[in-house]
Amino acid sequence: MFAFSPLRPAMPEDLAARVRPASLAGDRQIPLVAPWADLLPATGVRRGSTLAVVAPAGTGGLTLALGLLAGATAVGSWGAVVGVDSPGVVAMADLGVDLAHTLLVPRPRGLWAEVVGDLVDGVDLIVLRPPGRVAPRLARRVAARVRERGTVLVVLVDGGGWPIPPDLTLGVTAARWRGSSRLEDRAMTLQVAGRGGVRPRERVVVLPDRHGRLRGGPWSD
């Protein structure tokens, strides 16, 4: 499923990186800039929600999670990345992450839950890569704290796990690199599913494209 193909399927041109300001989403949402906003059922992410990015290791889960951070920090939110040991700073900048508004905690050791607790009052969006196994009780406590403080928690599930159902799940179901004389871009099939009347949908996006950014395609039901 993740086999590499040297053939490049045509990409609709009109979907090339549109940059428009995020629609006003109100205080209950953290706005994301386009095209990141288009990945989600609403134009932003609801404050206090937990969003899981689920991907087999090495298939783009990290890029997707950092992309959501880019979408949020580009409109002035503060963000944090917890537990991502060796972040690719250039890739983050290319995605559009505002590095000046991003706190990195690469090695929280056993204290990732405490660190998230320290951060919930200070930043709007936290990308967390939990270590291998997470006890359900701990996950529930962290999610409750996030809900109570109105932060958004993006849990990167690529190898480890998140033992409680998130509010929204973005899953990578297929990923395929394309190249010419070098790596050009990666086509990625995304599936979004959520609680509370969010229909599961699937779409193909290009992430990263040859500029390190996201190009989206339409959702198909």
Added chain:
Amino acid sequence: MERLIGVWVEALSVESVDGTTLRTSQRLLEALDVLCPFTELVRLGLYTLPSRGPSRFFGGEGRVLDLVATTVREVTGYEASLGAAEGLFVAELAARAGVVLAPGASDAYRRDQPLAALGRPDLAALGRRLGLRTVGDFADLAPARVAERFPAAAGLLHRLARGEIGEAPDQRDVRLASRLARLTGAPRADEQRGFLGQRGAADERAHAAALRVRRRLGEDGVVVAGLRGGRTPHDRAVLVPWGAPARPAGADAGAPWPGGLRAPAPAVVFAHPVAIEVVDAQDQPVRVDGRGRWSAAPARVVLAPGTRRAIAWCAGPWPSVERWWAAPRRRAHAQVVLEDGEALLVAAESRRWWLAGVYD
């Protein structure tokens, strides 16, 4: 316990009626903040700054002490008494005495102090009757005996004497910050300020959060990133501890150099590249020759002994020669896509292969 530089300015320790002491104290705080953003005005006359970060940045603790002394002289016209020690309590004693304690010597220094150093004359008087002369004598009492013979408040001082806590209960003036804010007309932290580099309320909250994490994990716990010029994703990344005096370069300084690797960049870049092997179909090591050609077609990557993964596609190698100080540095980079779809950035240098990044 964190090593602190203590700055004691006797002339600023007593408040003047016309408010000059407060105003001068504030000016000095702002000036020392430039040297180190974690400078604290503990109470009138006493400032502290962490030693390790600024020492690394300015090239040694002695250098920082010189800079602090000069700053105090130029801003206030007074001479500061400076010291360095672990923990706020001993840092103040050291500052007042003007001694820089060797790392690890703070415990002994604290124990040698007369009992009155704990700041309670009644306790010192009672101790004297019991034959306790020094902080160390007091520390050696069993906690049960302290509870039996001394007033309740002595429990905390006993922990201080034993080095279980780093600062005395009344060492800080907790109302000083708000008085200084009123004096300078600065808005409260929860008011929105705003543009042109001024910190808004959201920035203040983020900084407070970063400080909490830093206290929990240590000074390298929170990192901020920036970009600089360079050829590879690793060369272009700047990662510095949050609050370190060196600010990461701005995004404008981060353009890739001519001949550098183009986007997309790997989402995982190892600070310390991981040694790997790249082998051909016969499991022989693959080399890159002086003209940037493969010695044989790469067929497999050996990520760890016994972990072989087949290469489905590769691009490169792209050789580069850089003058790194004097010795030229020859490297070649290549991109490989493994059979399961994972893409890696690998580098050859000094006849070895390294895993430089993962396109996760």
